[in-house]
Amino acid sequence: MDLLDNINKDNLPKHLAIIMDGNGRWAKKQGLMRAFGHENGTKSVRKTVESCAKLGIENLTLYAFSTENWNRPKLEVDTLMKLLISSLKNELKTLVENNIKLHTIGNLEKLPKSAQKELLEVINKTKDNTRMTLTLALSYGSREELISAIKNISSKVKNNIISIDAIDESIINQHLYTQNLPDVDLLIRTSGEHRISNFLLWQIAYAELYFTDVLWPDFTEQNLYEAIISYQKRERRFGKTSEQIK
Ligand code: IPE
Ligand code: IPE
Ligand code: MG
Numbered sequence: 001m002d003l004l005d006n007i008n009k010d011n012l013p014k015h016l017a018i019i020m021d022g023n024g025r026w027a028k029k030q031g032l033m034r035a036f037g038h039e040n041g042t043k044s045v046r047k048t049v050e051s052c053a054k055l056g057i058e059n060l061t062l063y064a065f066s067t068e069n070w071n072r073p074k075l076e077v078d079t080l081m082k083l084l085i086s087s088l089k090n091e092l093k094t095l096v097e098n099n100i101k102l103h104t105i106g107n108l109e110k111l112p113k114s115a116q117k118e119l120l121e122v123i124n125k126t127k128d129n130t131r132m133t134l135t136l137a138l139s140y141g142s143r144e145e146l147i148s149a150i151k152n153i154s155s156k157v158k159n160n161i162i163s164i165d166a167i168d169e170s171i172i173n174q175h176l177y178t179q180n181l182p183d184v185d186l187l188i189r190t191s192g193e194h195r196i197s198n199f200l201l202w203q204i205a206y207a208e209l210y211f212t213d214v215l216w217p218d219f220t221e222q223n224l225y226e227a228i229i230s231y232q233k234r235e236r237r238f239g240k241t242s243e244q245i246k
Contacts, residue, residue: 003225007055011232013185015059016052017207019199020045022191022215029215035079040217042087046094051221053098053132055228059181060134063199067107067141081112084138088118092125099131105177106140135181142201149175178203186231188224190216208234 020041027037045062052060065080095102102122111119119138152175156162162171173179184200184207192213196204210227212219237245 003222003229004055006229007225008232009056012055012057012228013208013231014057015061015182015184015186016057016228017061017063017184017187017200017204018048019063019187019189019197020216020219021189021193021197023217025191026215026217034076037215037217038080038083042083044216044219045087046091047221048219048224049091049100049134050094050098051224053100058132060132061105061137061178061181061184061200062135063137063140063197065106065138065140066198067139067144068198070110070139081115084111085115085118088115088122092122095122095126095129095134099129100126101129101133102126103133103135103180104138105135105145106138107144108138110139133181135178137199140177141198142196143198145177146202148177172202176202183207186210186227188212188227190214190219206236206238208236 023037023041024034025037026040027034030036048062049060064084069080070077094100102119104119104123108116108119119136149172153162153167153171157164157167178200181203184204187196187200187204187207188210189195190212192211194211208231210230212223212227214223235242235245
């Protein structure tokens, strides 16, 4: 049976975020170099992006490269940057055909110029697409994002653009990289690790968390559906009692 039949299209997460983890271990298990894991991981990215768009998910955010990942061996970082560039080249067509808009969060200035150029091109060519927003977190760290927000807000306070009393959740949201995105409803992490690794700390305040042992290159459509079905079975109470929700 296809798990897709068990998904309620009226109760999809509006914002799904995924920590795509386990590429290295996937390769190691088969005696291959880590790069093969990353390469095969891009296939899971394509399948997941297409499935989410078809399902009707409006916002998908993928953690592709963290601020901490810059500390990996140079060879691995270079491989990941090359894969990013080739994936952008190869996937533009898929994004256009599926009416998907590409967006990024993170400190893009740290990426190689060629990657920045490719990103800008794909962002520009998909900017009017409306079916789904695909956000790639690249050179992204939640703490760095918060520091940047705090600096921007502080400077506005100093210049009397906003008053201290006006600082609220909405002001903070407007100063994050994710300013145009709703809060995360469902966060998936693959590979059996149970941690957040500096991803969207503010934005997941009330997200449902879903952990699976599946390594990212093995992650299939059916695994995605399992996560969404688990999400749909949960009662999101936001601090209220169960009776209040019903
Ligand atoms: C995720 O897989 C990809 C990135 C972090 C870029 P990993 O490379 O972290 O794979 P493991 O966790 O070592 O197996
Ligand atoms: C998190 O995975 C970052 C991405 C998936 C891009 P890591 O593999 O880098 O995280 P840690 O080191 O296990 O926390
Ligand atoms: Mg990892």
